Amino acid sequence: MSSVIELENLTKDFHLGDNVYHALKGVNLTVEEGELLAVMGSSGAGKSTLMNIIGLLDNPSGGLYKLDGRDVSTLTDDQRSSIRNLKIGFVFQSFFLLPRLTALQNAELPLTYRGTHPKARKERAIKALEKVGMAEFIHRKPMKLSGGQMQRVAIARALTADPSVILADEPTGALDSKIGQDVMDLFKQLNTEDRVTTIIITHDPDVAAQCNRTIHIRDGLVHEETGVNS
């Protein structure tokens, strides 16, 4: 089994005037292909910073980040954008769909920045929407969908890109517990059926408990929690 993500002694510093804030103080983490990983930690612990770096929205200050075996620690903004487009699928707490686009157009979005032929784009987006159970709503705009449905479209958008890893930031945080559980079931199903590597950031121990593995971030460092999940 090959590692999708390898972080070695990863640091991130923020300069606030003359002060330096060490958000990450040497993170070591390996995520294997097909894993369903939960990342927990209180706010301000460095979760978001870590996710931004893993999601290639930001470069680390030090250390090594390998994505699919390639060192992506120091990249230009354009390079990060391209790799993000190809290898990262984001799912956000508040869905972040474009309100003016239909479910289909939203799901197509990553492919529009790849120059995929419109026909192929549509096919792949429809397939992804079918996978998340949204086949009958492809022409609806987000406003006409429920929270759970919007999150499904967002997951379809991440799937369309066929990424190496899906980064889900509190994906159930804005949903009530039953709908949240449906979304969790979808993540688990995608993980077991299609071996989609998924990292879920969450506050909710119930969500974390459903993942293969859980890590805690405290004070800029990763604490592995083993043997809790089965």
Place this chain on the structure above:
Amino acid sequence: MNIGMTTRVALQNLANSKLRTVLAMLGILVGTASVVAMVSSGELATQQALQQFESLGTNLMAVNLYQMEEGSNHSESLTAQQANDIKTANANIELVAPYTSIFSNVVFMGEAVNAGIVGVTASLEKVISINLQEGRFISPLDIDAFFCVIGQNLYNEIKPRILGSVIGKQILLGKDYFTIIGVMQHWPQNSFFNQDVNNSIFVPIKTSTLLSKYAQINSIIMTLEKDADINDVEKSIREYLNVVDAKDKLFFRSAKQLISSMKNQKQILTLFLGLIGSISLLVGGIGVMNIMLVSVVERRREIGIRRAVGARRRDIQKMFLLEAIILALLGGILGVLVGVGTSFIIASFAKWTFTIFLLPPLIGFTVSVLTGVFFGFYPAYQASRLNPIQTLHAE
């Protein structure tokens, strides 16, 4: 993201905030319209000014002899013979028509008439293209006869006072009765012949000098051969009249020179009108920039989402720039239409002949699009530089 897709997205975004789109477009529209209308009207005005030469030809030349300072002994007027003989000064002179104007009371059928009296020769008819409505023009044989030809307005004024034709009726000029021998058709104004023909009474030039001792022949209008060298003709006339040294005594105006100076003036006029129009276009451009900046702030979340799924900075920049260009394009097209329409209205109020010029709309359109690019660039650039992490979590 390809252009077709980007364009569709841009159009969609513009359609989603219609009021704002319309307002931004209005700025460009007014700007483009004013450039087009002003420059077109300038062209129309010049065309109108040049039109007088179409009827009279471009081979006219006017010569004016001016008085020296007071106290000079010289008589600065010419005799009728001298004036006619100017023709011999240069082979390129075709026809010569000296004239003089005098002031005198005019009375017809016992009632005063307001009219100017001009002493002319028979050649004037051809030189300034006079057409007769009735009767005949002054002929070379009239010499010092007490005959006169009247202008169209004058005819309209005196016609109701009599029965039958005005030809053969007597009109009192000063103390002498003149017989009306002809009525001229309406004559359009022309700067070469500085007389209000339609309100004038033409008498033989010799007669006019008998009529008033102040009658002086100091104006000549002439036609030249087609390819006459104007400077050469001027020189020979100076020599002939023996006023070579006194340059400021003799003034020449030729149609060719006038046309070229009018064309120069037109360029300056066009430049200035274009400049004034450009200022409104500038204001329109600032409007586009303003609205695009607001749009960028409002759509930070969208920018963040697009960046998260892999849009590069230049994709974002392209998206906003295209919106600005489409705004300007729409404003530009409508502006050209409104501008051409406005110049049509101006032309019909000023009674000018209306022609659609290709250049002003083309310039107006191009400049409006450039305005969109120029003023759309900064907001688009700003959008592309936003930090994706911050834009994602922007409210």
